[in-house]
Amino acid sequence: MAASRKEEMHEMIERLDRELEEWVESRPKRKPDKDAWTPDNWEEEMKKHPAFCSEPPEDVDNAEKYPAWAALQAIKYDEGDTPEEKALQFKDEGNHYFKMKLYKKATIAYTLGLQQKCEKPEVNAILLTNRAAAHFHLGNNRTSLSDVTKAKELKPDHVKALNRGALCCMELKQFANAVTWCDELLRLTPEDKNIQQLRAKADKLKRSQEKDRRKAQAQEKKQKAQHNRLLQAIKSRGIQLQMPDNADSSDEDDVAESMDRLQLASLEASFPSTGAKVYLDENGCLVWPVMFMYPEYMETDFIQEFHEESRLADHLDAMFGSQRAPWDVEGKYKPDSIEVYFEETSKSKLHKVTLETTLKDILSDSRYRVLAGTPSFILLPKACRFTEEYLRKAADVAVS
Incomplete structure (x- = not known):
């Protein structure tokens, strides 16, 4: 910094000291009034001076009113500084x-x-x-x-x-x-x-992180292999999955991989909170979550594990053979008095299912689509006015 700048600083410091001394001396000494310093407010009064103030006044840019502030700013930020x-x-x-x-x-x-x-x-x-x-x-x-x-x-x-x-x-x-x-x-x-x-x-931590990464990669590889085996089992049985409405498989770069991803997404169960999903058991058989719907009472049953070799009749016997459902107030739902249907979604048609048929055979029907990873069926009581009305309103009922 040039010699003239140092001289200016010394002059400014001296002037601030003089102003402080003059300001202190100007305070009342004998008969303190309401503005006089006291042991309680002397620090606050002192801070009003620019040499001790932590924040400038709102109109600090008024150089005539606050010449000391203007001088301090000029010292700190000089336009001639490099x-x-x-x-x-x-x-x-x-x-x-x-x-x-x-x-x-x-x-x-x-x-x-x-x-x-x-x-x-x-x-x-x-x-x-x-x-x-x-x-x-x-x-x-x-x-x-x-x-x-x-x-x-x-x-x-x-x-x-x-x-x-x-x-x-x-x-x-x-x-x-x-x-x-x-x-x-x-x-x-x-x-x-x-x-x-x-x-x-x-x-x-790096070694631990790398170990966890390798473990995650191995787990991902294992899951991918399981998913591939699952999809292959589904495809080999001719089971058709209902794709999500927002699915886009138009990418020609890898159509097969894209379709596999979409099909895996379509296997997400309707009730994810249950954790139930289709899987392959140790014998290579598919086990599905299945939904039974009772439109007469607006009720549903969710079967978490329905083996593909099981018949509908087996589950109906277990569910209605020995006791009545709480909502079945008339006792109409019995194993030998229930009719089961599935909907052909593409044509809005209902198809009656033979109770002795296995789940595997039903799902392999070319008219069936598994939606949201959960096969679903409509159950109606035989010889019932509600059933007749329901079937009449449904579009084109066809018996398998």
């Missing part, structure tokens, strides 16, 4: 906010410092590293890592940048990268015990 001087001033301001744990304000100050376009890489590296530290305390770990990466490019041996990079990677669970940052730092400070411990921790 980009480096301005950058360092903003760095100091950012450091002040950082020490006060005002990290957001600190990031703003450091950013303003970077915007001065200082040509010295080491200055910009410090600003970037300091801003990274502020972002780190704000929880902005990715932004912090980005800043220290740029700082390292400007100054590869910047110890604080390397240290912050390692800490960011640890927070982001990028343990392999954390090891790399630690290795670069240890080449500069090989005796640093803290970094040695951090590297050991990062390496241990």
